[in-house]
Amino acid sequence: MKNIQRIIFGDPEEIVEMLGANSEDYIGTSYVERINLTIRTSLVRFVRRTMNFSKIMKMHTKTFDLFQAWYNFIKPHDSLKLRINSKNRKWLQRTPPMAEGITYHIWNLKELLTFRVPVQ
Template sequence: VETIQCIIFGDPKEIFKMLGTNSESYIGTSYAERINLTIRTSLARFIRKGMNFSKTMKMHQKAFDLFQAWYNFIKPHKSLRLEINSGNRKWFQRTPAMVEGITDHIWTLKELLTFRVPVQ
């Protein structure tokens, strides 16, 4: 029995460059499985078919888009926090959008829901 590593989508050179590895390196699935678990525990429509399932693909996509915005702009991630020792605060909480330089603060739900996307 053996495991065969095969990239299904994307250019292998770009993927290995993004991962910071070479073609002989092992590509683990831990990152993909971690985000899958986060999605399943955060969105009831991904758990099982029941009261919360999406009746149309359009609504399913909208629910997932809202989850992504919440996850990246509102929810502080413990692994991204910075240690500071200023008075009572020991940690500076950050979101993925803050780490990427997209925003400089943790958004509120009201701010997210009322944000107007600029027309390009």
């Protein structure tokens, strides 16, 4: 029996381009499964059948928002590190916003929690 895969959410052309495949090729789910595993191992609320599951959707959403901010601004990603020629260090650790030029340093938790988002 052949496994049928199809895009059910989002613009199919955009998704196929992001995955680097054409419409007839295999659509890999490894990137999605990798982030799902990271979320489940980092947030106990996402583990199945635990005492810590979210009872209120508002708290569930706020917890996930905090996780996203931590994952992007505080946690350095190995795939983004740069080799540097320094006496005592070989690598410059970076976060996604550093790689995009949004910030110049790895944030700490106090910085993240006290950052005031500009009102537009």
